[in-house]
Amino acid sequence: MSKLTKTSAAADMEPTEERPTDAPSEFLSVRDLKVHFPTDDGVVKSVDGLSFTLEKGKTLGIVGESGSGKSVTSLSILGLHRVGSNRSRNARISGEVWLDGEELISADAARVRDLRGQKMAMIFQDPLTAMHPFFSVGQQIIEAYRVHHPSASKKEARKRTIEMLDRVGIPQPDRRVDDYPHQFSGGMRQRAMIAMALVNDPSLLIADEPTTALDVTVQAQILDLIRDLQKEFGSAVIIITHDLGVVAELADDILVMYGGRCIERGPSETIFEQPQHPYTWGLLGSMPRLDRERTDRLNPVKGSPPSLINLPSGCAFHPRCPYTDLTEGASQTVVPELREVGSRHLAACHLGKADRERIWTEEIAPKL
Template identity: 75%
Template sequence: GIVGESGSGKSVTSLGIMGLHTSERARIGGEIWLEGEELIGSGAERVRRLRGQKMAMIFQDPLSALHPYYTIGAQIVEAHRVHHKVDKKAAKKRAIEMLDRVGIPEPHRRFDDYPHQFSGGMRQRAMIAMALVNNPQLLIADEPTTALDVTVQAQILDLIRDLQKEFGSAVIMITHDLGVVAEIADQILVMYAGRCVERGSAEKVFYEPQHPYTWGLLGSMPRIDREQTERLIPVKGSPPSLINVPSGCAFHPRCPYADVPPDNITRTERPELRQVGDGHFSACHMSPEQRDRIWTEEIAPKL
């Protein structure tokens, strides 16, 4: 699961994995590996062949992601036939099977409907069917429940979890909702200002968080299992503009502990990800002793 506020770079990262940034407008560095194949160095045509076959994406707004001029069935058939040499009859059968699998009632009839004839939840189910029609090894879900009401959200999350087990796909869940990643993720990556500030197992990030931004996210999350005695504690301020990222640690203008490390280092030097536990990494200038003390004495009692 990838979590962070709007503008933290979650969706941009996923579009980079899918090869959907144009080289004229974006500069992409680093490495992206999929089943032993490096994607950044691969040609655009090679990435296009992998897209939809080995990796697929569920977009945040299915109404804008689905083409309004073509039926739902035609779009799923096209996604299947691009990567498989099958006739239209076989592709239609596969598309109807997928619509049925994601819970669309009367899939043989709804196959010929247009996106505007589906409800929001059904459009998202159709997007999931299209993403999984080729049995991809990697499925990226970019805030798939944001535009849906709570009961439909739960149904979509259950569906993604069930399909992940059935198809054996690795799922990257992108969201700003910590409740969603708590429900579905094994590993969590916390992003802020375009960079990873903490990553580790879900258990480590939720019960032993090491970065002040993660503390802030957890403190602002409502709890229904405790008495409502105090107001939620929001993270003060707003995310920085990525055109003008603050010097040093990008979180320092909002961090209540920016003055804890000595020599004003939080404002002058950017912290790198360091291992703070078994498979647990954090980018913070505070020493382990300082973080443990603040977590134990100030943060944990309020959560």
């Protein structure tokens, strides 16, 4: 089935016959990733031409609002985009995902499944619904371990599980291992999820809104834990969130998504200090900040996020952008390319360099 969809997808979109045979040097390299879901109302272009790279030991923050395609991106890296609702079964995917020299989109489904949970693992948003209510926390982690260590005995797996629970800060792990998810608090459950994800020492960890369902004091604990564990295990981490505060805490690089595309990407400090895209400005202006003087008004982006079935023409952000006039109509008609706007800093915007810099320093930054 996957073969069929793949060929039809390739036929539907641009030709991708000519795959470069040379694997990229980066640990994770995503090239022109597209994930489209045909529905009765039209094709939902959840991810539409996304590229990025990530090295081991580094953290990439993917930021976006609901419907920006950030979650689908992470699921499709793991080959899980077909999972869930029925419509996802017909998902069309194209592009390349290279993990440690191995291309995953064209790879055999069994091979990807084998990597899943072993070389690449994921933490989900709501740890209550993400764990099976009928199995004990221990059973679920033991299972995750034994899938990829079939020769390990139950006893060994259990020992390893208790070690992991201890490592993620669960008190009395040898006793709590037999508890069920509902007997854990929200923060403990997320710790257990992290233990489950890390039990096989993955070199890529994807955390999809890992703290959104948690209280702020627990969020701080979990963010600290993720940071410590990354240092210890040296894995590459992708953290997906809508919260700029969370990425600022963790990410080395930030990628801002809008309407299924990357609109800005660069080192964290650059994105926060010299953002170049009006949407990024809007996100920064939308959030009240505790670390600055209180402003009288927030400066939100007008309007709502676009429909992924019917993206606006040209720059998808143009109906909400206050600066379209400065582009001489280009933003309504031409899809902006991601261009280098600074060192390792890319943005997809039609505004000229001078305009962008003037707007940021004169209009946006002072109001933050």
